């Protein structure tokens with residue numbers, strides 16, 4: 722998936738934030754987008770998913786992306802089963818979705834995670850559990866291009882494994898994952914790392930090339946955990 726000559730100016734600004742930005746997303750792979758705070762990762766994700774319109778540079782990426790950003794609102798009084806009905810009942814035309822109905826519709830990791838909390842209220846879960854409920858349910862919706870903005874922030878390593886398993890259960894998708902946590906990369910056998918700095922993709926590295934970087938490599942500062 723080639724992104725070519727992308728230029729974007731924020732509203733009420735005169736100087737473009739991105740000017741003539743070009744890079745490749747590895748199709749049917751996990752692409753990690755890293756960069757310092759304020760480097761423009763979320764803005765780039767907004768552009769790739771059509772949430773923001775570029776000044777120029779028609780994007781050769783599908784617009785029907787699944788984009789899970791950092792702000793996922795939810796009513797606290799509803800049960801997990803209601804959340805599942807809201808997300809998957811609509812997608813599959815099954816508004817009365819039961820746990821038994823759910824099993825053939827979702828991957829094993831999602832079913833394992835949701836089964837013990839199916840009747841719990843959303844507001845009774847921890848922040849990390851709530852986030853995982855939303856991530857796992859939305860990741861069951863069938864889309865080729867999936868953009869996740871800091872999906873593992875607030876989620877402990879044990880629970881993050883559910884997310885990684887669900888991503889691995891759908892390897893035909895192209896993922897773009899924004900992260901500040903280097904440990905997220907270790908869950909995958911293959912990936913590309915895109916380093917955003919100075920308003921450009923300054924490096925695009927395969928897993929092998931990434932592993933060979935010295936610990937002093939400047940882009941490693943984009944990680945909060947190592």
Ligand SMILES: Nc1ncnc2c1ncn2[C@@H]1O[C@H](COP(=O)(O)OP(=O)(O)OP(=O)(O)O)[C@@H](O)[C@H]1O
Pocket residue numbers: 731732734738756757758759760761762763764765
């Ligand atoms: N509407 C706006 N007008 C002008 N500048 C903006 C606007 N919105 C965001 N910015 C600036 O654009 C830059 C990129 O923001 P963005 O949220 O994309 O960064 P990020 O890399 O995702 O950061 P973080 O790692 O902190 O989430 C920031 O410096 C921000 O202040």
